[in-house]
Amino acid sequence: MSQATTLHAEVTQWLSEHWDPNMDLLTWRSLVADSGWGAPSWPSDYYGKDMSPLDAGVVEQAFADHGAVGAAQSGVRMLAAVTLLAHGSHEQKQKYLRGILTGEDQWCQLFSEPGSGSDLAGATTRADLRGDEWIINGQKVWNTSAHHAQYGLLLARTDWDAPKHQGLSYFVIDMEQPGVEVRQLAQMNGHASFNEVFMTDAVVNRDDLVGEAGGGWKCAMTTLANERRSFDRARDVGARKGRQGKIFADLEEEFAIANEPYTWYPQRAGRVDLILQRAMETGAINDPAQRQDIARLHIMAESAKWTGERAKAAAKAGKPQGPEGSLGKLAASNVARLAARVHTAICGNDALLTGPNSPMGGVIAEILVSTPAISIAGGTDEIQKNIIAERVMGLPKEPRVDDGPFRDVRRNTSGTTTKS
Numbered sequence: 283m284s285q286a287t288t289l290h291a292e293v294t295q296w297l298s299e300h301w302d303p304n305m306d307l308l309t310w311r312s313l314v315a316d317s318g319w320g321a322p323s324w325p326s327d328y329y330g331k332d333m334s335p336l337d338a339g340v341v342e343q344a345f346a347d348h349g350a351v352g353a354a355q356s357g358v359r360m361l362a363a364v365t366l367l368a369h370g371s372h373e374q375k376q377k378y379l380r381g382i383l384t385g386e387d388q389w390c391q392l393f394s395e396p397g398s399g400s401d402l403a404g405a406t407t408r409a410d411l412r413g414d415e416w417i418i419n420g421q422k423v424w425n426t427s428a429h430h431a432q433y434g435l436l437l438a439r440t441d442w443d444a445p446k447h448q449g450l451s452y453f454v455i456d457m458e459q460p461g462v463e464v465r466q467l468a469q470m471n472g473h474a475s476f477n478e479v480f481m482t483d484a485v486v487n488r489d490d491l492v493g494e495a496g497g498g499w500k501c502a503m504t505t506l507a508n509e510r511r512s513f514d515r516a517r518d519v520g521a522r523k524g525r526q527g528k529i530f531a532d533l534e535e536e537f538a539i540a541n542e543p544y545t546w547y548p549q550r551a552g553r554v555d556l557i558l559q560r561a562m563e564t565g566a567i568n569d570p571a572q573r574q575d576i577a578r579l580h581i582m583a584e585s586a587k588w589t590g591e592r593a594k595a596a597a598k599a600g601k602p603q604g605p606e607g608s609l610g611k612l613a614a615s616n617v618a619r620l621a622a623r624v625h626t627a628i629c630g631n632d633a634l635l636t637g638p639n640s641p642m643g644g645v646i647a648e649i650l651v652s653t654p655a656i657s658i659a660g661g662t663d664e665i666q667k668n669i670i671a672e673r674v675m676g677l678p679k680e681p682r683v684d685d686g687p688f689r690d691v692r693r694n695t696s697g698t699t700t701k702s
């Protein structure tokens with residue numbers, strides 16, 4: 283028997299002893315988290331089993347084969363987990379990782395600001411140490427799920443005299459406190475996944491500084507590298523529709539509330555899966571020009587999938603993030619853009635319609651107005667091109683005008699609420 287088969291059998295045995303779809307979701311996920319099977323590649327000190335990513339894949343497969351629900355995976359929580367595992371203290375790992383796996387805690391990423399998105403290191407939200415507390419003042423924006431989050435991953439400036447990248451620190455902030463005000467933003471696709479977050483004398487306990495003061499950039503890079511690597515991976519949503527039992531009813535509820543900000547994510551990726559069906563239904567498949575575009579789209583989408591597979595294989599082999607993160611993200615943008623164009627060509631003017639009589643009940647229109655997001659989230663296309671040019675191809679770096687103490691660096695202050 284191969285090692286993978288033995289492992290699969292061991293997990294299946296555990297599942298046949300413990301899995302009960304009539305349990306409530308939290309009780310089940312607590313059992314999964316405490317058993318180590320929820321995150322087997324994590325250290326055994328922190329809810330894992332020290333397994334290789336390859337073996338963790340076997341465990342995941344055994345859960346799927348058994349029809350059992352695994353640990354909570356969706357949203358920003360896994361980015362929080364990888365960052366805490368890499369840079370967090372023993373106490374932080376003990377305090378936060380379990381609630382991530384059980385799904386009790388939701389997380390959000392508080393990086394972007396009105397004056398610093400692509401130029402993330404230009405953040406001006408400030409954190410000042412007073413006694414045992416960091417006092418936070420500033421504004422963040424485009425923060426997905428902040429309106430549901432208990433905790434935020436916060437990048438803030440702690441040293442205004444250090445060079446730009448060295449004056450930043452990384453914190454876990456409790457979102458449910460009087461100093462944090464979250465305001466939802468309306469999007470052109472009708473959803474409201476993002477927020478503006480205003481922090482006015484908000485408090486972070488000294489123990490919730492992740493890594494060292496001034497070491498925030500390194501932590502933020504860990505978060506972002508994993509965000510790019512997992513870009514638009516299928517989320518654990520709706521896949522278990524129609525299954526019987528309390529756990530699945532709880533999952534539906536979780537989906538309706540916690541995963542609500544992500545319901546349009548398949549549309550922002552372009553819904554390539556719908557193209558052939560739509561082309562056949564409408565007869566567009568018989569138009570040679572449209573057939574060419576459809577073929578081009580499929581070639582692009584398939585090759586992007588291979589880049590994704592390379593990224594997954596590298597992750598499974600425990601290799602650090604390579605160029606495939608940025609390459610895959612850029613490919614996803616190109617695929618989504620072309621898919622939106624092909625969907626429009628197939629539908630004609632009707633592509634703009636929403637409501638019950640519109641193409642696919644408004645899904646096509648949602649694709650059109652959602653795909654621009656994929657070229658922006660997690661680093662814009664231009665930023666990915668810069669990364670590929672400089673780090674992969676070894677081309678000369680962009681000229682820098684932001685050396686020296688951050689206090690003296692020229693920066694975009696429009697819309698920012700804090701000054702050095």
Ligand SMILES: Cc1cc2nc3c(=O)[nH]c(=O)nc-3n(C[C@H](O)[C@H](O)[C@H](O)COP(=O)(O)OP(=O)(O)OC[C@H]3O[C@@H](n4cnc5c(N)ncnc54)[C@H](O)[C@@H]3O)c2cc1C
Nearest residue numbers: 391392393394399400424425426655658659660661662664
């Ligand atoms: C779906 C979605 C989810 C998001 N979720 C979050 C979240 O949860 N948390 C969070 O903190 N942020 C989030 N963001 C914000 C996102 O990270 C920023 O929008 C992004 O980094 C771009 O920053 P910006 O909007 O300030 O644009 P800017 O940085 O102002 O860029 C404007 C334009 O200038 C170009 N540009 C900028 N710099 C350069 C350069 N050096 N070279 C060439 N071109 C350049 C950009 O490519 C872009 O076209 C999200 C955004 C989206 C769309």
